[in-house]
Structure formats: structure tokens, C-alpha cells
Amino acid sequence: MSISIKMTSKLALGAMVACLAAAPLFAQKLVPMTAEETNLRNIGTPGHPGNNAAMDEPAPPHKIIGNLYYVGTTVHCNYLILTPQGDILINTGYEHTWPMTQASIEKLGFKVSDIKIILGSHAHVDHQEADAMVKQLTGAPVEVMDKDVPLLQKMTPGGKPHPIDKILHDGDTVSLGGSTWAAHLTAGHTPGCTTWTSKIADAGKTYDVVIMCGGGAAGKLINNPEYPNVVEDFHHTFAFLNTVPCDIPLGSHTDHYNENEKYEAMEKNPGTNPFIDKGGCKVESGNWEAVFNVALAKQMKAAGGAGPSASN
Ligand SMILES: [Zn+2]
Numbered sequence: 001m002s003i004s005i006k007m008t009s010k011l012a013l014g015a016m017v018a019c020l021a022a023a024p025l026f027a028q029k030l031v032p033m034t035a036e037e038t039n040l041r042n043i044g045t046p047g048h049p050g051n052n053a054a055m056d057e058p059a060p061p062h063k064i065i066g067n068l069y070y071v072g073t074t075v076h077c078n079y080l081i082l083t084p085q086g087d088i089l090i091n092t093g094y095e096h097t098w099p100m101t102q103a104s105i106e107k108l109g110f111k112v113s114d115i116k117i118i119l120g121s122h123a124h125v126d127h128q129e130a131d132a133m134v135k136q137l138t139g140a141p142v143e144v145m146d147k148d149v150p151l152l153q154k155m156t157p158g159g160k161p162h163p164i165d166k167i168l169h170d171g172d173t174v175s176l177g178g179s180t181w182a183a184h185l186t187a188g189h190t191p192g193c194t195t196w197t198s199k200i201a202d203a204g205k206t207y208d209v210v211i212m213c214g215g216g217a218a219g220k221l222i223n224n225p226e227y228p229n230v231v232e233d234f235h236h237t238f239a240f241l242n243t244v245p246c247d248i249p250l251g252s253h254t255d256h257y258n259e260n261e262k263y264e265a266m267e268k269n270p271g272t273n274p275f276i277d278k279g280g281c282k283v284e285s286g287n288w289e290a291v292f293n294v295a296l297a298k299q300m301k302a303a304g305g306a307g308p309s310a311s312n
Pocket of ligand 1: 122124189214
């Protein structure tokens with residue numbers, strides 16, 4: 001996202017960074033942040049590159065809860081769901097980061113050939129570029145949200161057509177081996193941005209797990225002929241995330257739920273599960289909405305409009 005940080009003077013940025021040193025920017029639990037803090041999280045601070053600047057490095061694969069495992073990188077999130085009838089993979093990632101995910105799956109003692117269904121967060125290359133490659137490796141069908149089909153059809157790495165084996169609609173479920181995931185259309189970041197939810201049992205309790213698609217307002221919000229209802233879609237998405245039952249918030253980028261910090265905390269305190277962060281979806285949605293509101297107000301002002309009301 002191109003934001004005002006670029007225009008901020010070095011001095012102001014320094015002050016902001018100093019200020020944030022005391023703020024819970026990299027806390028484990030999700031905390032409400034201002035638009036500036038969320039932008040800074042994505043852009044980064046000296047010595048701590050943000051989401052948009054950070055390079056993918058191999059991350060330790062690990063169990064999150066029940067049959068759900070983290071097999072992503074330090075930046076981009078891929079998830080493996082184990083079932084007695086084979087596994088579900090959510091997000092293949094870039095083609096160049098797929099070897100990291102494959103290594104993570106194997107390090108956990110699982111097999112790539114056991115993947116039976118490939119799902120995705122949204123039609124951007126950092127999450128779904130390797131769909132064709134992983135389908136070639138596994139033969140697993142790629143199931144995608146209807147509204148992301150046009151963007152996915154344009155994603156053809158190395159000339160490979162994007163596999164689209166089943167088209168999903170808002171509220172559809174995907175089931176395998178006793179595991180069921182619901183696909184929720186949470187659009188705005190892309191027209192088919194998909195939040196995945198499931199109930200997962202672990203040690204006698206059941207948890208509402210939510211893999212949030214992402215709420216970054218990266219593009220044109222007004223007068224956008226390619227995406228005329230983008231603002232409405234974002235409002236619907238924030239409303240959904242504010243109310244969805246959410247014991248375990250997860251996302252498509254590690255910064256969406258502090259994956260790296262929660263993993264570190266789990267390693268330091270065996271027996272605890274910091275990924276249980278009840279209400280975290282609402283918190284992160286609020287963070288995204290704050291950034292969205294600033295971007296929308298700026299774009300409306302630039303277009304000569306009055307700006308959105310506070311309730312927007
Ligand atoms: Zn994206």
C-alpha cells in the first residue's frame with residue numbers, strides 16, 4: 001500500500017518510531033492500533049521490517065490447535081489441516097516460497113502427496129501463485145471463491161493456466177475427513193477475498209478458528225471502474241469480522257495476528273497456547289478499518305468530496 005509515510009519527514013518518522021517503541025506494536029495478543037501504527041507495522045521500523053518490506057524466510061512449522069498446522073514463512077501464512085482422508089492446504093504461496101512450505105510439511109512428518117484439497121485466501125501472488133505447481137505435485141483440486149475467478153485467471157506463472165476445479169460461493173463449506181471449513185466472502189482487498197472458519201476440537205474444548213483474508217485497502221476506493229462497489233464490500237467485511245465468533249484469529253500475513261510473536265511465546269511457555277486470542281478478529285478488523293477510513297477520506301478529499309461520515 002502506498003501511504004503517507006513516504007511523505008513524512010525523517011524527523012517525524014523518527015519521533016513516530018520512538019513513540020512506538022513503547023506501544024504494544026509487536027505484542028502477542030492483537031491490540032487496537034491507530035491507522036498510523038498499522039501502516040507502520042506494514043511498512044516497518046528500522047531493524048524490524050514491516051509486512052510489506054520483509055522477505056520471506058523459513059519459519060518453524062508447528063501445530064496451532066487440533067488438526068491445524070502452520071506451514072507458512074515468516075511473512076506469508078500457509079495452513080495444513082490433517083484429516084484421516086488426506087489433508088487440506090490453505091494458501092500455496094509464491095512459487096519461490098513453495099519449497100519452504102514443502103520443507104515445513106515434511107519437517108512435521110507429513111506428506112505433500114497427502115494434500116487432497118487446495119484452498120486460498122485471495123487472488124494475489126503471495127498467497128495463490130503456486131496453486132498450479134502444487135496441483136501438479138498432488139493432483140488436488142483447487143477450489144476458489146467465485147468473485148476471485150477473474151483475477152485468478154490472470155495469474156499464470158510460467159504460462160501455466162490457473163487451475164480452477166470448483167467454484168465456491170459465500171457460505172459454502174468444504175469438508176474432508178470430518179473437518180469442515182466455511183468460505184465467507186469478505187471482499188474489498190480483492191473482490192473474492194475469502195475468510196475461512198472452522199470449529200476445531202483440542203483437549204476436550206472446541207474453538208472457533210478464523211483465517212481472516214486480509215483487509216488492506218490497497219487500491220482506488222472511489223471512482224474505480226474495475227471495482228465499483230469496493231467501499232460497500234469493505235464495510236460488509238468489517239461488519240462480518242466484528243461479529244464472527246473468533247477464539248483463534250489467523251490470517252494470510254503473519255502480522256495479521258502476530259504469528260511469529262505467538263509462536264515464540266508458545267516455545268517459551270510450553271503448555272500454553274497464545275494462539276487462543278479471543279476476540280482478536282474484531283481487534284484486527286478495527287485496525288484495518290482505521291486504515292481504510294483514512295485512505296477513503298484522503299481519496300474523497302482529493303476527488304473534491306465531503307469525506308465519509310464518522311460512522312463509515
Ligand atoms: Zn493481498
